Amino acid sequence: MNIKENKKIYFLSDSHLGIPDEQSSFKRELKFIKWLDKIKKDACEIYLLGDIFDFWFEYKTVIPKGYIRLLGKLAEISDAGIKINYLTGNHDMWVKNYFEKELKMTIIREPIKKIYNNLSLYIGHGDGLGSADTGYKIIKKIFSNKLCQKLYSLIHPDIAIPLGLFFSNKSRNSHNEEDNGERLILYSKQLAEKEKIDYFIFGHRHLPLNIEIMPGIRYINIGDWLKHFSYGVFDGKQITLEYFTE
Numbered sequence: 001m002n003i004k005e006n007k008k009i010y011f012l013s014d015s016h017l018g019i020p021d022e023q024s025s026f027k028r029e030l031k032f033i034k035w036l037d038k039i040k041k042d043a044c045e046i047y048l049l050g051d052i053f054d055f056w057f058e059y060k061t062v063i064p065k066g067y068i069r070l071l072g073k074l075a076e077i078s079d080a081g082i083k084i085n086y087l088t089g090n091h092d093m094w095v096k097n098y099f100e101k102e103l104k105m106t107i108i109r110e111p112i113k114k115i116y117n118n119l120s121l122y123i124g125h126g127d128g129l130g131s132a133d134t135g136y137k138i139i140k141k142i143f144s145n146k147l148c149q150k151l152y153s154l155i156h157p158d159i160a161i162p163l164g165l166f167f168s169n170k171s172r173n174s175h176n177e178e179d180n181g182e183r184l185i186l187y188s189k190q191l192a193e194k195e196k197i198d199y200f201i202f203g204h205r206h207l208p209l210n211i212e213i214m215p216g217i218r219y220i221n222i223g224d225w226l227k228h229f230s231y232g233v234f235d236g237k238q239i240t241l242e243y244f245t246e
Contacts (some may be wrong), residue, residue, distance in 0.1 A: 001116050003044060003236035009116065010039050011232035011239075013049035013125065013203025015102035016091065016227035017067060018165060025066075028225055033073045035244045043082050044107070049203035050089020050125030055164040058096040062157050071103065078104045087112075089125040089204065091168050093143060099244030105171065117236045119198045122191065126221070188219050199239050201232060210241045 014114040015032055017025050056064055078084050087108045088095050099105040111124025142148055192214055200219045208223030209228040218238055223230030229244045
């Protein structure tokens with residue numbers, strides 16, 4: 001796929017809307033919307049690389065309360081013909097079909113390889129990759145199990161969603177981001193030895209990075225929207241890290 005001249009692909013991850021409190025989350029949501037208004041002028045595609053919400057669980061007829069302004073803006077952008085890809089992370093793996101039906105997003109649950117302008121991009125959230133982190137991988141399998149999800153959905157939303165936010169917050173605070181980064185870089189190097197990949201693009205670690213890990217191969221972590229308000233931009237020739245200021 002070729003990117004048209006003057007068009008760009010954007011990457012954003014880890015806004016963790018919903019924490020640490022309603023007021024600060026709302027401020028970040030408004031900033032997110034301003035960013036979307038800025039990039040829609042030249043965006044041809046957007047990748048949201050997971051953990052956009054600190055906890056998201058869909059019932060058959062119920063979704064978490066709030067975020068209506070952001071969801072409306074995403075619908076507007078999607079309706080304008082800009083493709084939005086949503087790669088689920090470890091905090092929003094319970095996204096089901098609401099975004100697909102209402103916002104026309106493409107939901108992606110595993111890392112993907114895409115080729116644009118003859119450049120190969122490996123894109124994912126970044127959780128659970130590589131041979132380490134066995135404990136998390138076991139937990140992820142449990143959480144991804146449809147029976148476990150069905151049992152959790154039997155809990156009333158007024159209890160289940162605050163409970164999910166509580167444990168989600170504990171999980172985030174227990175992460176060793178340095179270990180996460182080392183695992184992701186090692187995983188990227190090992191994969192690059194097997195197949196041609198020019199850019200590895202991840203979220204999850206919350207630390208903006210753009211480094212060369214092997215000759216001609218770059219590892220990019222697009223940071224977060226809790227502290228850095230960073231994002232990735234691909235203009236068809238290279239991927240850069242940028243920071244949003246109002």
